[in-house]
Amino acid sequence: MQTIFHPASSRGFADHGWLQSAHTFSFANYYDPERIHFGALRVLNDDKVAAGRGFGKHPHDNMEIISIPLAGDLRHEDSLGNTTIIRQGDVQAMSAGTGVAHSEMNANTDQAVEFLQIWVFPRERDVTPSYSQITLDATRxxxxxxxxxxxxxxxxxxxxQQDAWFHLGKLAAGTEHSYQVKKPGNGVYAFLLSGEASVAGQTMGKRDGLGVWETDQMTIEVNADAELLLMEVPMSF
Structure with a gap:
């Protein structure tokens, strides 16, 4: 088993006034040659957008883009014809493929919206763009x-459009969990949204990240009530 630990404090930080963003991997003005990506996981941005502000229409291609709201409401519009509100408890994915333009705006005028923006390299280039969105069952x-x-x-x-699987859980203190890697050669990037847990033997706190590879399973021991996101991706692609 190989691991790499990224404490929350080691991320790149940007304050644009209307946007505060923490970058786990190199992005925009933050560049670290040792932090370009983890396998097919290219971007993990932890964003907070002021009321009524957001990202105007801009293009993407050949990238899988996943958005996970953590607080507030995000308005999404794209060139595929989708106009929707993404709320806490929702998950959205967009396969940019041959090219798509979209905007992401805070739908609220009285509060910030917080969300994770995640990019994954696709399995194949120039696929037909597509969109999907779900509302999670909180009890699950x-x-x-x-x-x-x-x-x-x-x-x-x-x-x-990649051999990638993400899992999210709200885990109680004192419990132990096991994650089985779904495809040989994949690695798992763990991102602790809150609480405290030991993942693959590494103690993690809020917003810490841990990459784990060259193993087929990992153990999670929860020290304090925690919300954990696991992102399994190919290490070579």
Whole structure:
């Protein structure tokens, strides 16, 4: 088993006034040659957008883009014809493929919106763009790891064009959980949203990240009530 630990404080930080963003991997003005990506996981941005502000229409191609709101409401519009509100408890995925333009705006005028923006390199280039969105059943997150992203259009979870699986769980203190890697050669990037846990033997606190690879399973011991996101991705692609 190989691991790499990224404390929350080691991330790149940007304050644009209307946007505060923490970058786990190199992004925009933050560049670290040792932090370009973890396998096919290219971007993990922890964003907070002021009321009424957001990202105007901009293009993407050949990237799987996953958005997970943590607080507030995010308005999404894209060139595929989708106009929707993504709320806490929702998960959205967009396969940019041959090209798509979209905007992401805070739908609230009285509070910030907080969300994770995650990019994954696709399995194949120049696929037809697509969009999917789900609302999670909160009860299924309690003390278990619920699948929220997968390559299977039948689900559960939103669909991406990569052999990647994401799981999210709200785990109680004192419990122990095991994650089985779904595809040989994949690695898992763990991101602790809150609480405290030991993942693959590494103690983690709020917003810490841990990459784990060259193993087929990992153990999670929960020290304080925790919300944990696991992102399994190919290490070579």
């Amino acid at each position: 997150l309690e003390n278990r790891l619920e699948q929220i992203v997968s390559p299977d259009a039948a689900g559960p979870g939103v669909t991406v």
